[in-house]
Amino acid sequence: MADPRDEPSDGTPVEGAVATETAPPPVLAERGAPPPPTGVLGLLVREQSIIVPIVAVIAALAIGAVLIRAQGVNPTYAYQSLFTYSFGTADGLQATFEKMVPLILCGLAVVIPLRVGLFNIGAQGQLMSGAICAAAAAHAVREAPGFLIAVIAMVAGILGGAMWASIAGALKATRGVHEVISTIMLNSIAAGLIDYLVNGPLKDPSQSYPSSYPAPDGAKFQALGFVPIGLPIALVLAILVAWMLRRTTLGFQFETIGRNRHAASYAGIKLGGMIVLAMAVAGALAGLSGSIEYLEIDPYRYQDGIAGSLGFDGITIALLARSSPLGTIPAALLVGALRAGSSTLMFNTGIQPEIVDMLLAITLLLVSLPIIAKLIFRRHTAKSSALASSWGS
Incomplete structure (x- = not known):
């Protein structure tokens, strides 16, 4: 039998040689790197995107229970009152679903920029811009058929939110202004500008308080039982955003920029255009939520407080969902239930509804801790590596 070593240098085996399958060389672990965890610890590490939010919610409820007990109220009864109304009654379930719609859309408005490496704090202003644009458009075409008015109002809301977010x-993209600073400032600018509009050009003279003209009767969204019209829209958009990020070229470009901007630029992706586009898409979603609030929630007009804290709650939704578009759905369900049941909690127990804000704040803090720790340790590791590499040079 011929020795395989007798094969020619061009790789052609000699006659009678026996082909032997050579196993690939083992992948050597990086020097000093610890082996990946196994068992329960390994499961926790692999599924941390699910486990961390659950632990954060449970911990927030536990801390809230201590504070509720300190006010002389049984925490079990308090939580039972809150969630029984939100999920156990038709009115409460409808209120929960109504809260879910803007929460999902505003959560998506934060998720998309996060995947590009941006932090959109301006969903509140973008929601308000979309709502006022929807109100102005609906009043301008008030003589048209109701369905057409609703479509025009939603398109106007989408464009208004996209335009407002595109500024940031x-x-x-052009001046390097940090998006956190610009979006916070744009929130205040939107509030002031809209306050002028509802006290001036768009004010309904029949109202004693600042308020826009109402949505025409034919354009108002009517719930299907206890399911608001906006909920299927929000659910479909969450699925579409998840599909876009995972299955399209645009989603790949967004993800590449978010992971490594230098590599994305080297690969030919236009960073400036993608940043503006990502913010525009985010603003469009937040603006759509504002237009739906205008068309779906009584009194069907833009007035002070229409946005509440929905835009800021979108930040909680996005972080609770761990930047997952589909994760915004259960996150919005939880936060929507807390928001919907806060009034019942006050009536049944005497606890102020601000307890819900406290629970959400604690949840946001606990969910953010792993992210903050990761950033801190990443910078510490990078600094240590730089010092080690420069030692003795």
């Missing part, structure tokens, strides 16, 4: 995207 353009400032980031």
